[in-house]
Amino acid sequence: MVYQLGIIGGGVMGEALLSRLIAQGIYAPQQVIVSDPVPARGEVLRSRYGVTATTDNAQACQAEIILLAIKPQILSQLARQLAMVAIPPHSLILSILAGVPLARLAELFPQQPIIRVMPNTPATVGAGMTAIAPNAQVTPQQQAQAETIFQAVGEVVQVPEASMDAVTGLSGSGPAFVALMVEALADGGVAAGLPRATAQQLAIQTVLGTAQLLKERNLHPAQLKDQVTSPGGTTIAGVNALEQQGFRGAVMAAVLAAYGRSQTLGQ
Numbered sequence: 001m002v003y004q005l006g007i008i009g010g011g012v013m014g015e016a017l018l019s020r021l022i023a024q025g026i027y028a029p030q031q032v033i034v035s036d037p038v039p040a041r042g043e044v045l046r047s048r049y050g051v052t053a054t055t056d057n058a059q060a061c062q063a064e065i066i067l068l069a070i071k072p073q074i075l076s077q078l079a080r081q082l083a084m085v086a087i088p089p090h091s092l093i094l095s096i097l098a099g100v101p102l103a104r105l106a107e108l109f110p111q112q113p114i115i116r117v118m119p120n121t122p123a124t125v126g127a128g129m130t131a132i133a134p135n136a137q138v139t140p141q142q143q144a145q146a147e148t149i150f151q152a153v154g155e156v157v158q159v160p161e162a163s164m165d166a167v168t169g170l171s172g173s174g175p176a177f178v179a180l181m182v183e184a185l186a187d188g189g190v191a192a193g194l195p196r197a198t199a200q201q202l203a204i205q206t207v208l209g210t211a212q213l214l215k216e217r218n219l220h221p222a223q224l225k226d227q228v229t230s231p232g233g234t235t236i237a238g239v240n241a242l243e244q245q246g247f248r249g250a251v252m253a254a255v256l257a258a259y260g261r262s263q264t265l266g267q
C-alpha cells in the first residue's frame, strides 16, 4: 500500500492537521499513515480518524508526502532510526520543526525535495498562519500540495527561508503577545469594575472582531483607529494613554526580541 501522506509524530500539531485534512476530504483515511512511538496514541488516532497507525517511522516514510511533526530535539534520534531506510526519491518532506533549517534537513534527507514550514498555535483550531519555504528540488505541484495541506488549518504564505526567523517572531510568537493583550484588556475591565468572566468575554471578542473587521474590510489599522476615535472622546483618551506607555514600541520590540532569539537558536 502506497500512502499519500505519512505523519511522523501524532501529537498536538500532527493531530490538528490530520483532523482537518480528513474532515475536509483532502485525504481519505486509507491514504494516511501516522507513526508515533506510543501504541495507545496511534490507537486513538486510528479510532478518531480511521487512518493507519504504526510505531514504525520507516513505514510512514514510504508515503508520497512525509510530514515531520516531532519535537525538534527528536530529529537526530529520528535520523538515526531512518539511516538505513530507503525513502522513495521523489517523496516530499514537510518539516514543521521550529528552528530547523533546510540545510540541516537536507543533510538528513539528501535526496528529497523539502519544504520548511512554520505554522502557529491557532492552526489547532483551524485559524493558523503558516509560512512555507521550499528547497530547490520542490516541484510546483509539490508546493501546491503543501499549500493545500496547510490551508486546511488556516492561511499559507510563501517566504524565502531567510525570512523564517522574522516569521517566527511575528506569527509564531504573536499568539502569546496577543494573549497578553487579551489578558491586559480583561484586567483593565476588572479594574474598572466588571466581573472577570464578563471582562474576559469582552476582551476576547473585541480582539477577534477587530481582526475580522480589519481583514474583511481590508482596512489599514490606522484607518480603523481613526474611525473609532471621536474628538475629545473616550477612545482617543485610551490611545493617548497607550502612546504614553510606549505600547507600539513595546509590541515592535517583542517581535524583534523573538526574531533575535530565533536567529540565535538556529545557529
Ligand SMILES: NC(=O)c1ccc[n+]([C@@H]2O[C@H](COP(=O)([O-])OP(=O)(O)OC[C@H]3O[C@@H](n4cnc5c(N)ncnc54)[C@H](OP(=O)(O)O)[C@@H]3O)[C@@H](O)[C@H]2O)c1
Pocket: 008, 009, 010, 011, 012, 013, 014, 035, 036, 037, 038, 041, 057, 069, 070, 071, 072, 074, 077, 078, 096, 097, 098, 118, 119, 120, 121, 122
Ligand atoms: N504546537 C504548535 O502550536 C506548534 C507551532 C509551530 C510549530 N510546531 C512544531 O511542531 C512540532 C510538533 O509540535 P507539537 O506541539 O505537535 O508536539 P507534540 O504534541 O509533543 O507532538 C510530537 C509527537 O511526536 C511523538 N514522537 C516522539 N518521538 C518520536 C519519534 N521518534 N518518532 C515519531 N514520533 C515521535 C511524540 O510522542 P511522545 O509524546 O510520546 O513523546 C508526540 O506524540 C514541533 O517541532 C514544533 O516545533 C508546533
